[in-house]
Amino acid sequence: MRRSYFPFSRISIGIRLVVTSVLSSIIILVGAAFVLSEIYRRAAERAFDERLYVYIQSMAASIASKNTANAYDPYGLGDPRFTLPLSGWYWQIRIEGSVPQNVFSSLSLFGGRLPRLEDLHVPAHDGSSREGYIIGPDERRLRLVERALELPDGARYLVQIAGNADEIEQTIQNFKNALWTAFALLACVLGVFTIFQVRFGLLPLSRLSSQISSIRRGLSDHVEGEFPDDIAPVASEINLLIESNRDILERARTQVGNLAHALKTPLSVILNEASGQSTLLAKKVREQADIMRDQVNWHLERARAAARAGAIGIATDIKPLLAGLQRTFLKIYAAKGLSIDVDCPDDLRFRGESRDFDDMVGNLVDNAAKWARQSITINAMALPVVDGRSFLEVVVSDDGSGLPAEKRADVMRRGQRLDETVPGSGLGLAIVADLAGLYGGSLALEDSDFGGLRARLRLPSL
Amino acid sequence: MRLLVVEDDRDLNRQLVKALGQAGYAVDSAFDGEEGQFLGETEPYDAVILDLGLPKIDGVSVLEAWRVTGRKMPVLVLTARDGWSDKVRGFDAGADDYVTKPFHIEEILARLRALVRRATGHASSDLVCGPIRVDTRAGRVLVHGEPIRLTSHEYRLMSYLMHHIGRIISRTELVEHLYDQDFDRDSNTIEVFVGRLRKKLGVDVIKTIRGLGYLIEPPTTL
Numbered sequence: 001m002r003r004s005y006f007p008f009s010r011i012s013i014g015i016r017l018v019v020t021s022v023l024s025s026i027i028i029l030v031g032a033a034f035v036l037s038e039i040y041r042r043a044a045e046r047a048f049d050e051r052l053y054v055y056i057q058s059m060a061a062s063i064a065s066k067n068t069a070n071a072y073d074p075y076g077l078g079d080p081r082f083t084l085p086l087s088g089w090y091w092q093i094r095i096e097g098s099v100p101q102n103v104f105s106s107l108s109l110f111g112g113r114l115p116r117l118e119d120l121h122v123p124a125h126d127g128s129s130r131e132g133y134i135i136g137p138d139e140r141r142l143r144l145v146e147r148a149l150e151l152p153d154g155a156r157y158l159v160q161i162a163g164n165a166d167e168i169e170q171t172i173q174n175f176k177n178a179l180w181t182a183f184a185l186l187a188c189v190l191g192v193f194t195i196f197q198v199r200f201g202l203l204p205l206s207r208l209s210s211q212i213s214s215i216r217r218g219l220s221d222h223v224e225g226e227f228p229d230d231i232a233p234v235a236s237e238i239n240l241l242i243e244s245n246r247d248i249l250e251r252a253r254t255q256v257g258n259l260a261h262a263l264k265t266p267l268s269v270i271l272n273e274a275s276g277q278s279t280l281l282a283k284k285v286r287e288q289a290d291i292m293r294d295q296v297n298w299h300l301e302r303a304r305a306a307a308r309a310g311a312i313g314i315a316t317d318i319k320p321l322l323a324g325l326q327r328t329f330l331k332i333y334a335a336k337g338l339s340i341d342v343d344c345p346d347d348l349r350f351r352g353e354s355r356d357f358d359d360m361v362g363n364l365v366d367n368a369a370k371w372a373r374q375s376i377t378i379n380a381m382a383l384p385v386v387d388g389r390s391f392l393e394v395v396v397s398d399d400g401s402g403l404p405a406e407k408r409a410d411v412m413r414r415g416q417r418l419d420e421t422v423p424g425s426g427l428g429l430a431i432v433a434d435l436a437g438l439y440g441g442s443l444a445l446e447d448s449d450f451g452g453l454r455a456r457l458r459l460p461s462l
Numbered sequence: 463m464r465l466l467v468v469e470d471d472r473d474l475n476r477q478l479v480k481a482l483g484q485a486g487y488a489v490d491s492a493f494d495g496e497e498g499q500f501l502g503e504t505e506p507y508d509a510v511i512l513d514l515g516l517p518k519i520d521g522v523s524v525l526e527a528w529r530v531t532g533r534k535m536p537v538l539v540l541t542a543r544d545g546w547s548d549k550v551r552g553f554d555a556g557a558d559d560y561v562t563k564p565f566h567i568e569e570i571l572a573r574l575r576a577l578v579r580r581a582t583g584h585a586s587s588d589l590v591c592g593p594i595r596v597d598t599r600a601g602r603v604l605v606h607g608e609p610i611r612l613t614s615h616e617y618r619l620m621s622y623l624m625h626h627i628g629r630i631i632s633r634t635e636l637v638e639h640l641y642d643q644d645f646d647r648d649s650n651t652i653e654v655f656v657g658r659l660r661k662k663l664g665v666d667v668i669k670t671i672r673g674l675g676y677l678i679e680p681p682t683t684l
Contacts, residue, residue, distance in 0.1 A: 257543055260542050260543055261515050261542040261543065263542075264542035264562075264563040264564050265471045265474055265542060265563055265564075266471075266473075267563070267564035268471075268474050268563045268564035268565055269471065269473040269474050269477060270564075271564050271565070271566060271567075272474070272477040272478075272481070272566075272567050273477065275566060275567055275568070276481075289564065293564050321550075324550040324554065325546065325550060327550070327553060327554065328546070328549055328550045328553040328554075331553050331557075331558065331559070332553075332559065332560070334580065335576060335580070354547065355545055355546075355547045358545065358546040358547040358550060359545050359546050359547070361546075362545075362546025362549070362550075363546070366546075
């Protein structure tokens with residue numbers, strides 16, 4: 001067996017297309033989801049920071065106007081979370097330069113302190129503002145923004161506002177959930193479309209392959225119909241191939257036929273020349289010419305069969321063939337007054353050449369007709385399908401004297417020991433067994449119900 | 463009995479003509495399909511031996527053409543292609559029997575006798591009328607069991623009349639069926655042959671029907 005160098009070489013085109021397109025879709029979708037989440041995170045943080053800066057703005061205004069009368073909400077932020085202890089929302093003001101450092105903070109901070117972002121090496125923007133994440137006194141993750149203020153009187157402040165970072169995470173999480181759900185749905189839709197696309201795209205190929213298989217089974221003898229430009233050449237090449245196969249077989253058959261004609265006519269002449277005389281030479285010539293005739297017949301039959309075996313996509317309706325043989329044998333044996341009954345279903349088809357069928361069944365009927373007393377029956381029927389292969393059986397029975405069981409194998413083997421054949425004994429049954437074998441069928445001989453011989457010929461069918 | 467042999471092989475054709483002539487037939491021969499078809503359509507043959515592999519027009523076509531134009535003479539087909547398909551084709555075209563090449567000439571003779579007999583409605587190879595018996599197998603005539611020596615023309619005449627027993631046969635018909643194409647025909651010789659036959663047989667089975675021809679009447683059975 002040929003080794004395959006590419007491990008995936010047997011995977012179907014459809015699966016290749018579907019797998020690659022689904023994989024690339026997934027990679028693109030996952031990448032897009034990550035990028036979108038990151039963009040959304042930034043936007044969510046900025047929106048949160050903006051809210052916090054609004055508080056800083058309001059505190060800065062209060063500091064500048066020194067309006068800090070209300071102990072609970074000295075800067076008028078109006079948000080009760082700044083007064084609830086450890087609520088996650090804090091503010092803090094440091095008066096820079098004072099020693100010890102003067103720090104004010106919201107009630108919610110409960111005596112704790114917020115760290116300086118500057119000390120955490122967070123870079124400033126606009127020269128005085130910083131924002132970043134810290135861990136607050138309640139061990140919670142906080143979003144902290146701070147701004148340095150310098151009043152006209154020279155006092156410097158650091159105003160800080162911290163909010164619960166869970167809020168940001170929550171919105172981001174919500175967004176992510178929605179995003180992944182949407183993308184998962186999108187992936188499914190894409191997958192379905194891909195499968196449809198591949199199916200549709202590969203439709204001509206599967207049509208071509210089903211046509212080829214019907215040619216192989218003999219239902220059709222060439223590829224029919226229009227094909228897309230990409231595979232139209234393949235279809236026409238297949239047709240050309242089938243045609244050339246048929247041509248080669250036809251030529252081989254004609255040549256064999258011509259050879260038969262060319263050999264047999266001179267043989268007739270030799271035989272007839274010799275038959276008029278009774279000399280020893282004439283006797284020898286007759287004897288040898290008879291042997292030559294048998295040899296020629298045998299080898300021509302074999303050559304013809306070999307030329308035919310391997311023909312592509314040929315099938316034959318057998319009912320008309322059986323009817324033709326019936327007409328022929330009724331005429332040949334008219335003097336004998338034989339009756340020949342044929343029973344064959346209409347739709348039975350032999351997977352092979354009509355000439356071979358004629359030769360096989362013709363030889364069987366000829367043999368039966370030689371031995372029959374009055375009647376011959378020919379029954380054709382389909383056999384049950386075995387391993388997906390269907391066969392038909394042609395049973396030829398006669399009411400003659402029959403053939404003893406021990407001689408049956410002999411009759412069928414004779415062809416292989418041609419030198420021992422008696423002239424004129426005929427190669428009939430041996431060549432039938434041989435031809436049937438070439439087609440993957442068989443020939444069996446048994447006792448018939450009418451006392452004579454019954455030949456069962458098994459052949460491939462459609 | 464007059465026959466036509468259509469066979470393109472010169473040697474085989476010659477052998478057949480010779481053997482058939484010896485067996486007491488008047489024989490014409492043709493070497494291709496065209497000539498064969500023409501002769502078969504124009505001459506009244508009692509049987510034809512037709513090779514299927516012929517130049518110009520193949521044997522099956524010749525046979526079909528004959529049957530289409532209503533020529534009903536029995537045809538024995540010779541073929542080198544012994545596939546059953548060819549035989550079925552031959553028989554469907556109108557053949558009455560076939561012989562596969564190479565053959566023994568005796569087989570041809572036996573088949574021909576059977577064909578002619580069947581075509582004229584006789585069951586046996588012995589044609590009997592009262593004391594007279596024509597043994598077509600051996601090609602001789604017996605009266606009361608005693609063989610009579612006849613020339614080949616006398617035998618042909620006797621055999622033809624016996625094959626068509628009970629029918630009036632005109633002189634023209636006799637001439638057409640007893641002589642081959644190349645023979646110098648003269649219907650007066652028929653009278654001479656009939657006269658000789660009557661003398662040799664010693665019994666008057668051949669009746670002359672004035673203005674019509676000759677007749678052998680089947681014996682009336684009581």
